[in-house]
Amino acid sequence: MTTVIDGKAAAAALRADLALKVADLKRDHGLTPGLAVVLVGEDPASQVYVRNKAKQTVEVGMESIEHKLPADTQEADLLALIDTLNADDTVHGILVQLPLPSHINEFKVINAVSHDKDVDGFHLVNVGRLNTDGGGVVPCTPLGCLMMLKEHHGDLSGMNAVIVGRSNIVGKPMAALLLQANCTVTIAHSRTKDLESICREADILVAAVGRPRMVPGSWVKPGATVIDVGINRIEEDGKNRLVGDVDYDSAAAVAGAITPVPGGVGPMTIACLLHNTVQQAKRLKGIE
Numbered sequence: 585m586t587t588v589i590d591g592k593a594a595a596a597a598l599r600a601d602l603a604l605k606v607a608d609l610k611r612d613h614g615l616t617p618g619l620a621v622v623l624v625g626e627d628p629a630s631q632v633y634v635r636n637k638a639k640q641t642v643e644v645g646m647e648s649i650e651h652k653l654p655a656d657t658q659e660a661d662l663l664a665l666i667d668t669l670n671a672d673d674t675v676h677g678i679l680v681q682l683p684l685p686s687h688i689n690e691f692k693v694i695n696a697v698s699h700d701k702d703v704d705g706f707h708l709v710n711v712g713r714l715n716t717d718g719g720g721v722v723p724c725t726p727l728g729c730l731m732m733l734k735e736h737h738g739d740l741s742g743m744n745a746v747i748v749g750r751s752n753i754v755g756k757p758m759a760a761l762l763l764q765a766n767c768t769v770t771i772a773h774s775r776t777k778d779l780e781s782i783c784r785e786a787d788i789l790v791a792a793v794g795r796p797r798m799v800p801g802s803w804v805k806p807g808a809t810v811i812d813v814g815i816n817r818i819e820e821d822g823k824n825r826l827v828g829d830v831d832y833d834s835a836a837a838v839a840g841a842i843t844p845v846p847g848g849v850g851p852m853t854i855a856c857l858l859h860n861t862v863q864q865a866k867r868l869k870g871i872e
Contacts, residue, residue: 587841589732589811595851598731599644602858606645609865617865618647619677619703619858620669624662624688625655630681633854637679640854646861649675659688663696670698676868677703677861700868703860705757715760721860726758728852729790729811730765736809736841741766746783748772748799748829749792754813758790779803791829801834810835810842813849 609615619641623634634650641648651665662680669675678701684690694702699709705723713720722730733740745767749755759769772782774793783789783803791799792813804810814829828845836842843849866872 586836586839587736588836589736589809589841589843589848591728591732591843591848591851594732594735595728595855598852598855598859599640602855602862603644605862609862609871610645613869613871615865615869615871616645616647616674617677617862618649618675619679619861620649620651620672620675622651622653622662622665622669622678622680624653624657624681625685627683630683634681637854637857641858641861644858646858647674655685657685657688659692662688662693666693666696670696670701675701676865677701677857679703679857701864703857703864705860706752711752711757714757718764721864722761722856723753723757724856724860725754725813725849725853726761727856727859728849729758729813730761731856732843732849732852733788733809733811734765740788743767743787744770744785745788745790746770746772746786747790747792748779748783749790749794749813751792754790754792758792762788793829795829796827797829797831799830799835801831801836801838804835804838806838807840808838810839811849812843812845815845815850 621634621637638648638650669678678697680693694706695708699707702710702721705721710720745762747755747758750771750773755771759771762769772779780803784805786805786808788809790811794814796816796818810830812828812830816827818825818827826846
C-alpha cells in the first residue's frame with residue numbers, strides 16, 4: 585500500500601510550532617513578526633491565495649499587513665511602496681504576489697524587495713546563497729517539499745532524485761536543496777530525451793511542470809516517493825476539478841509514497857511562508 589503524504593497535517597504541525605516560536609518572540613524580545621503582502625490587480629486565484637495567507641498569518645500570532653493595488657498601478661508607484669515597506673521596522677517579510685500585470689517588470693520588483701525581507705526566496709542574493717553556502721531564504725514550495733521528504737524518509741543521502749521542471753520558483757531551487765541533502769539530482773524538462781526512462785530511475789520524483797496528469801504511473805519506479813507540485817484546474821465529467829501534474833490513481837498504485845492534489849504540497853507552501861517570515865524577523869533583530 586502506498587503512503588499518502590498528508591500536506592495538511594504537516595502544515596498544521598508546522599504552524600503549531602511557529603505559533604509557539606512567535607509567542608516566545610513576543611514574550612522574550614517584544615517582537616511580533618510582520619508580513620506585508622502586496623497584491624496588484626484582481627486575479628481571482630491570487631485573491632484567494634492572499635486571503636489564506638493573511639488568515640494563517642494572524643492565526644499563528646503574527647501581524648498581517650495587506651496592500652491591494654489596482655491593476656493599472658504604475659511600476660514606479662509599486663516600487664515606491666516596496667521602498668516604504670523596506671524601511672518599516674514593523675515589517676519583517678515582504679511578499680509581492682505574482683503574477684504581476686504585464687506592464688510591470690517582475691524581475692525588477694522582486695529584486696527591489698530587501699533580501700533581508702524577502703520571504704519568497706526569489707531575490708538574487710538569496711538565490712545565490714541557496715546555490716552556494718545554503719544560508720539564504722529558501723523558496724516556500726521547494727522548502728515544503730523537502731520538509732515532507734525528510735519527515736517521510738529521514739536521511740535522503742544517496743537517493744536518486746529526478747525533478748521534472750526547471751523553473752526558478754520550484755525546479756532549480758528544489759535541485760539545490762536535494763543536492764544539499766546528498767541526493768544525486770537530475771533536472772528534466774521539455775527538451776529531455778526519453779523522459780519516461782529517466783523518471784523511472786528516480787527514488788524521488790518531483791513533478792513541477794504545470795501540465796495536468798503529465799506523469800503516468802508507468803513512469804514511476806516501484807516504491808518511489810512522488811512529490812506532485814502541480815495545481816491544475818480541468819473540466820472533467822461536467823465538473824471543475826483540481827489535479828496535479830501526476831496521474832494520481834495510476835501513480836499511487838506503484839509508488840511507495842505520494843502527495844495528493846489538493847492537500848499535499850499546497851498547504852505546506854503557505855506554512856513555509858510563515859516559517860520564512862519568522863526566520864527573517866529573527867535575523868533582522870539579531871536573534872539566534
